[in-house]
Amino acid sequence: MTRDNARALPTSVAHRWRVGRMGPWGIALLLLAVAFLFIWPVVMQLMGMFRMAAPGTEGSWSFDAVARVYGSLSTYRYLWNSLVYGLTTTLLATAMGASFAFLAAHSNTWGRSLLTPVMLLVFAAPNLFYAISWSLLADPGTGLLNVAVRALTRPDITLFNAYTWTGLIVVQALKLTGFCYLLLLGPFQGMNRSFEEASLISGAGRFTTLLRVTIPLMAPALFGVVIVGIVFGLGTFDIPQILGALANIDFLSTEIFKSISFEVPPDYARASALSLFVMLVLAVLLVAQWRVLKAGRFVTVTGKSNRQNRWDLGGWRYLGTAAILLFTLFALLLPLVQLILTSLQPTIGVYKFSLANYQAVFRDRQTVQAFNTTGLLAVSAGLLAMLLAALLGHVGRHAPRWIERYLDSATLVPIVMPGVSLAVGLLWAYISIPGLRSLYGTFWLALIGVMVAVMPMASRAVRGALAQIARELEEAAAISGASPARVLWDIVIRLMSRSFLAGWLVTAIIAAGMLDVPIMLLSSTRPTVSILVYTQLLAGAPTQACALLVLLLVAVMLLAVAAAALIALRNRLARRQVYPTIQTVSSGV
Amino acid sequence: MSDIKVESLTCRYGRSVAVDNIDLAVREGEFLSLLGPSGCGKTTTLRCIAGLESPAGGRISIGGQLVAEVERGFVVPPNKRALGMVFQSYALWPHMSVFANVAYPLKMRSTPRDQIPTKVRKALELVGMAEFEQRGTSELSGGQQQRVALARALVAEPSVLLLDEPLSNLDSSLRTHMRRELRRIHREIRTTCVYVTHDQLEAATLSDRIVVMRSGRIQQIGTPPEIFSTPANQWVAEFVGYDNFIPATVIGLEGNLLIVQPRNWPVRVAAQTPSQCPSAGAGVTLAIRSSALALNRPGSEGRSFEARVVDSMFVGDLTEFVLDAHGSRLIARAPERAPTGSAAGGAIVSVHLPPDQIVVLPAPQ
Numbered sequence: 001m002t003r004d005n006a007r008a009l010p011t012s013v014a015h016r017w018r019v020g021r022m023g024p025w026g027i028a029l030l031l032l033a034v035a036f037l038f039i040w041p042v043v044m045q046l047m048g049m050f051r052m053a054a055p056g057t058e059g060s061w062s063f064d065a066v067a068r069v070y071g072s073l074s075t076y077r078y079l080w081n082s083l084v085y086g087l088t089t090t091l092l093a094t095a096m097g098a099s100f101a102f103l104a105a106h107s108n109t110w111g112r113s114l115l116t117p118v119m120l121l122v123f124a125a126p127n128l129f130y131a132i133s134w135s136l137l138a139d140p141g142t143g144l145l146n147v148a149v150r151a152l153t154r155p156d157i158t159l160f161n162a163y164t165w166t167g168l169i170v171v172q173a174l175k176l177t178g179f180c181y182l183l184l185l186g187p188f189q190g191m192n193r194s195f196e197e198a199s200l201i202s203g204a205g206r207f208t209t210l211l212r213v214t215i216p217l218m219a220p221a222l223f224g225v226v227i228v229g230i231v232f233g234l235g236t237f238d239i240p241q242i243l244g245a246l247a248n249i250d251f252l253s254t255e256i257f258k259s260i261s262f263e264v265p266p267d268y269a270r271a272s273a274l275s276l277f278v279m280l281v282l283a284v285l286l287v288a289q290w291r292v293l294k295a296g297r298f299v300t301v302t303g304k305s306n307r308q309n310r311w312d313l314g315g316w317r318y319l320g321t322a323a324i325l326l327f328t329l330f331a332l333l334l335p336l337v338q339l340i341l342t343s344l345q346p347t348i349g350v351y352k353f354s355l356a357n358y359q360a361v362f363r364d365r366q367t368v369q370a371f372n373t374t375g376l377l378a379v380s381a382g383l384l385a386m387l388l389a390a391l392l393g394h395v396g397r398h399a400p401r402w403i404e405r406y407l408d409s410a411t412l413v414p415i416v417m418p419g420v421s422l423a424v425g426l427l428w429a430y431i432s433i434p435g436l437r438s439l440y441g442t443f444w445l446a447l448i449g450v451m452v453a454v455m456p457m458a459s460r461a462v463r464g465a466l467a468q469i470a471r472e473l474e475e476a477a478a479i480s481g482a483s484p485a486r487v488l489w490d491i492v493i494r495l496m497s498r499s500f501l502a503g504w505l506v507t508a509i510i511a512a513g514m515l516d517v518p519i520m521l522l523s524s525t526r527p528t529v530s531i532l533v534y535t536q537l538l539a540g541a542p543t544q545a546c547a548l549l550v551l552l553l554v555a556v557m558l559l560a561v562a563a564a565a566l567i568a569l570r571n572r573l574a575r576r577q578v579y580p581t582i583q584t585v586s587s588g589v
Numbered sequence: 590m591s592d593i594k595v596e597s598l599t600c601r602y603g604r605s606v607a608v609d610n611i612d613l614a615v616r617e618g619e620f621l622s623l624l625g626p627s628g629c630g631k632t633t634t635l636r637c638i639a640g641l642e643s644p645a646g647g648r649i650s651i652g653g654q655l656v657a658e659v660e661r662g663f664v665v666p667p668n669k670r671a672l673g674m675v676f677q678s679y680a681l682w683p684h685m686s687v688f689a690n691v692a693y694p695l696k697m698r699s700t701p702r703d704q705i706p707t708k709v710r711k712a713l714e715l716v717g718m719a720e721f722e723q724r725g726t727s728e729l730s731g732g733q734q735q736r737v738a739l740a741r742a743l744v745a746e747p748s749v750l751l752l753d754e755p756l757s758n759l760d761s762s763l764r765t766h767m768r769r770e771l772r773r774i775h776r777e778i779r780t781t782c783v784y785v786t787h788d789q790l791e792a793a794t795l796s797d798r799i800v801v802m803r804s805g806r807i808q809q810i811g812t813p814p815e816i817f818s819t820p821a822n823q824w825v826a827e828f829v830g831y832d833n834f835i836p837a838t839v840i841g842l843e844g845n846l847l848i849v850q851p852r853n854w855p856v857r858v859a860a861q862t863p864s865q866c867p868s869a870g871a872g873v874t875l876a877i878r879s880s881a882l883a884l885n886r887p888g889s890e891g892r893s894f895e896a897r898v899v900d901s902m903f904v905g906d907l908t909e910f911v912l913d914a915h916g917s918r919l920i921a922r923a924p925e926r927a928p929t930g931s932a933a934g935g936a937i938v939s940v941h942l943p944p945d946q947i948v949v950l951p952a953p954q
Contacts, residue, residue, distance in 0.1 A: 194680035197641050200667040201674040203697035203745070212693075216684040 027403065030395060037452060038410045041425030042279070042417070048272035048428045065269030074250075079277060082252045085169065085240070086233025090180075092173035094225050097180025098188075098218070100327070104181075105188035108310045109320035114328065116185065122178030122331050124506075124556070126513025127238035128530055129549060132537065133335035134171040135243055136342050136546075138162035142349035144338050163247040172239050174331045176232065180225050187221035206311065227289040231282050235418025237516040242537070252278050253516075256420040260520060268424065275421030282416040339553075343546035357547035366532060367548070371555065373443065374512055374528040379559075381450035382508035385458035386500055388451075393462045394488050397471075411459040414452050419516030422453055426521065441523040449517045454507040461503030465496035497570060505563040512556050529555075591652045591748035591781045592617045593638060598647035600633050607633040608644070609805035615749075620775050620782045622792040625802035626828070631785045634802070635751050638783060639674055640667035652748050668697070673742030673780075674751040677758065679734045681726040687713070687737050688722045694745040712744040713737075715774060732763045736770075743778065752784045756791060768794055789829050793817060801825050819863065823874055823950050831876040833919050836952065839871045846944050849873060854915040856894055860947035872952040881946035882921035884910065885939045893941045912940065 049066050053059025069075050097119075104115045137144050138160035145160040161167055195217055199209040215222075240251045256274045259267040313320060344353040361367050392411060396404035414422055426449050430436045439445040469492060477491045493500065515530040522528065527535065529552045536545035593615035600608040608630040615621045623631035636642040638649060640656065643664065649657040651672075656665040673694070681690050691709045700708065713719045716736035726734060735755060742750055755771075756764045772795055775782055786792050792799045793813040801808040801816060809821035820826035823834060837849040837858075846859040847866065860875060867873055885893060896914035903909075904922075912919040921940065 192678060192680065194676040194678055195682055197639075197667070198674065198676055198680040198682075198741070199693070199697075200641070201639060201670075201672055201751075202694035202741070203668045203671070204693070205666075205668055208697065213682055217682065219684065 027395070027399065030392075031403070031406065034392065034407060034410045036429075037448070038413045038455070041422065041429040041452070042413060044428035044432055045272050045275055045279075045417075045421065045425035048424070049269055049276060051269055053268075065267075065273050069270055069273035075274070075277070078250050078252045078255050078274070079281075081249055082234050082278070083281070085172070085251060086230040088169050089172040089176055089233045090226050090229030092169065093176035093180045093229055094184075094222060096173070096177045096327070097182075097225065098184050098222060100177070100181050100324070101184040101188045102214075103320045103324065104185060106311055107313050107317070107320060109313060109317050109324070111321045111324045114324060115181070118324075118328050118332055119178040119181040122175065123182055124509045124513075124560070125175070125332075125553070126515075126530065127175060127236065128242075128513060128515055128533060129339065129553065130171055130175045130335060131239045131242035132533070132542070132545065132549060133339045134167070135162050135246070136348065136542070137334055137338045138167055139348070144334070144341070162243055165247070165249065168239065168243050168247060168249065171243065172233065172236065174327075175239070176229055177327070177331065179232070180229060183225045183228070184218075184221060187218060191217060224289060227285050230285060231415060234278055234282060235421075237419055242534075253418050253420050256418070256424065257516070257520070260420075260424065268428070271421070271424045272428070275417070275424055278418055278421060279416045286416065339546050339550060342543055343550045345543055348542055357543050358551075360544055361547050361551065366527065367551075370527050370529045370532045371551075373522075373526055374530070374552070375555070375559075377443070377447060377450055377518065377528060378508045378512035381447055381454060381511045382458075382504045382506075384447070384451045385454045385507050386462065386504045389455065389458040389462040389503075390493060390496070390500065391488070393459065393466045394492055397466060408459070408463075411455050415456045419453055419514065420520060423449055423517050423520035426452070441521075443522065443526065446518050446521040449521045450511045450514060453514065453517050454511055457510065458503055458507050461499055461506070462496070465499030465503075466492070468499075469495050498567060501563060501567050501570070505560060508559065509556055512552070512559070592619075593652075593749060593781065593783065594648075594650045595634070595638065596648040598634065598637055598644055598649065600630070600637055600642055600644045606805050608637065610646070611802075611805070611807050613800065613807070613810075615781055615783060616797075617781055618779045619797045620784065620795055622784045622786055622796040622799045623802055624786055624789060624792040624799050624828075625808075626787055628804075629802040630805035631787075631800075631802050632753055633805075635753055635783060635785045638749075639672060639751055640665060640670050671698075671745070671747055672749050672751060673745065673747035675735075675738045675742045675753065675755040677754045679738040679755075679758075681729075681734055681738055681741070683726055685726070686722070687718070687724050687726060687729070690726060690737060691741045691744050694741060698745050700745070708744055709740075712740040715743065715777070716740045716770070731759050732767060735759065735767060739771075739774070743774075743780070746780075748781065750780045750782045752782065754785055754787070756786070756788070764791075771795055789817075801828065803828075819861075819948060820876065820950070823876065823953055826876040826948065826950060830878060831948070832879045833875075833877040833882070835875040835877070835917050835919075837873050837875050839867050839869050839873055839949075841869045842866070847949055849875065849949065851875065851915070851917060854894075854917070856915075858894070858942060858947065859892060859944040860949050861945050863949045867949070867951070874950045874952050876948040876950055877919075877942070877946060879909070879920040879922045881943070882912075882919065882923075883941040884921060884923045885941050892944065893939045895937055896940050898936045898938055910938075912938070914940065 050061050050063065051059050052062050052064065100115050100119070103109045104112045136142075138146070140146065140158045140161045140163070143160055143162070146158055149159045150157055162171065191214075195213055196209050199213045200206075204212065235253060237253045237257065240249070241254050241257065244251060244254060252274055256271045256278075259270040259274070263270075341353075342348060343357055344355070346352060346354070346356060389411065392407045396407040399407075417425060426445065427440070430439050430445060430448075439448075473495065474487050474491050477487045482490060513530060514528075515534060518528045519531050519534065522531065529548060533545045533548045533552070536542070536548060593613070595611065595613040597610050597612060598608055599606065599610050611630075611634065613634070623634060625631045633642055637644045637657070638651070644657060644659050646659045647657075648655065648659070651670060655663065656670055657663065682693075685693070688709055691712055692705050695705050695708055710719060710722070713722060716739050718733060718736045718740060721729065721733065721737070726737065729737065735758075738755070742752075752771075756767055759767060768791055775795070784792070784795060793816075796813055798810060798812055799816045800810050801821075803824060808825050809816060811819075816825070817829050820829055820831065826834075835851045837851040840848040840850055840857060842848070842862065843859065845862055847862040848857050848859055850857045858875075894914060896912040896919065898910055899913050899918075900911040901908055902911075907922045907924055910921045910923065912921055919940075
């Protein structure tokens, strides 16, 4: 292993040989396109603060909106709410995610193999699903949980209430746990066991070892997850919008949405000013994370971990199993049961079941159109994002360092933009350019928006996969006479096809459940399913909204099954002799 | 008392048997190496002694105290065995300084707080790292990390020190240096050491005794000279560097030398008599190091035989000759420069073979 690294070093550092060379004009065009897609919206967003009129119209410049927003006390209340929300949900979710990752990777707890599938489902399920199902489950009047508790104890008791701070935080934390778990599982599995063994040999017990070695070693990974979690918590829209509205709690993200969708005329300057707030906070957090990671000492966490001895937790094992089952119940089964139940009821709380809601949904012409729109939007936005990420990753790998760094950081910019501010930025950016103004309110602007929004995820997926491909494999193709484009297509895309398909699937699933970006960029005559669910909910037809959401989940599941089949087919088609060779070569890097 | 006794130890990973019913006794103060290729069970044996692996059968006692007896379900956890161990990857905790790493075993064994700095300094001085106390572990080179790992293993004055291929991640010149250091340190502290390695040179220079292992079983136990000059079987001989093996038949004794006839050879050769003398007519294998074969001109006196040079290769400081001796292919390494006319391909040379360089092994089954 070490020897291989030593041999790989000179080729990658000293001699950046360029396969993906596009010529100076090609590179310049690519850099411009990336700037336009990812950076221009941010710039326009900032300028929008000082504009008195809607995007694309004549208007004067002024500090009015800035003074209004930053001078208002309520702005700081929203900020405080958002921070508290982001922080508490993240700490809760990280604690749960880390515990479950520990159980899955290092313990002999029964049921640990259940964890990853459950967490994947929790991660893939739309925020909208959690918002709606928990608003029904923990409704103070008719919620299933309260009904159950009343049946067991006294009829006047209300134990669960989704429309409170606690309710909001718990629901968001449940959803976020899936994400935190998936981020932490790798570091937990990859940790060199001899760090722990050295501590045991030194005379420390298991618990002391966990406290003094395992957790400190995981600290950078945990810190990274906390930062990303807070970033998500600050920008998240669906759960605050649906549960928060009834709890009377306002957040920055919901206020941005309100200033554009509920104000007449839309207050774009206010939305921009509020967005800047979120972006500043997020930028500070990300810089902090970068500094901490850069400060070093944390790099040597991984190592060879071929020994699979797990900790025997003894009696604690049963507690672990109980926690796994409880989490599955609360994060997956109960919400799902509630959603399906409600979708079959004529009104909430009436326990008569029929397919009437589904019939009504199907009678509505908009439904089929919404499914078409969602499918097209999700699948093509995911594909575009993955293709662009692959192209940028490939070019970046063979270009001078500064270009690689620029491409990498530009595609990460959307992380600091909550969906709602991203949408505002895109509106400003595209309407400001005469030829592109006609995109306003069309499917195409929404497509670009969703693509930009899922880009950070796509580029992470691609980067990991690219790092697995030994440079020699590309160089050998180029020496054999392949053009840069052919190297990308014949070698790079083929070798990372599994990660590519997986990344496409994940981005498509995220895009299918996305509410914030489409709701602000699509015209109301052509909604996605998520938008339709939300409008049905607002229109006082929650049972129909549930039926629609069930159908959306079924559709997403079908998509996932189709993708899994595709990946399986691809594996079968890949010749058996060839594939293992590729794997050994790439794993040596 | 810090001897180790391993009795009928067996360890399995799933269905594969990593250690197969071995018995082993390490004497007090001894430096014992477990030598063998990867997958021979040497690391697993060490980890069983450390308590990091749960054996499937057998008993282990350290310093007269039972630490594991599988049949009774009795196991002392690793943190209660009072051992020191150096890991292959060093396993220095990256979130702690050098000082904190070395102080950790002392803290865990509740050493009085005021004694910790002195003990840590003493351990760091022993490995020559005293001035690096406040450094982070990632700022150290491989050799320095190695020293700190050793200091951490030694600081609590364990009765037994376990070393799991500690030098395998170092480059060759550093490895030689650290080998000398390890030898010096062991001479100084006289702790019982169990050392795992796949490098015969390391085992030879460091150990009082070597245990050669293969596929979970012990092939031979002996001092380094014993292992290297009288390997127990062909496998051990090959592993410690013998590269010529000739099947032969025993003729009889001549004084204290054993006379054997290599198969298809018209001449007989004299060899060292092994401790268990085979009877006349028995089939044996002769093992000879390529460096033991000296090339002479034809007609030179002494115990020699004729061979034809098939090929010769210049390998830096030596020349390697491929010889055909009466149908047996032999390799000889001689300190001669580029082959002269007399030793070029096709030439007939006389090969000198001293009897004490021929090891008689039982014929392979």
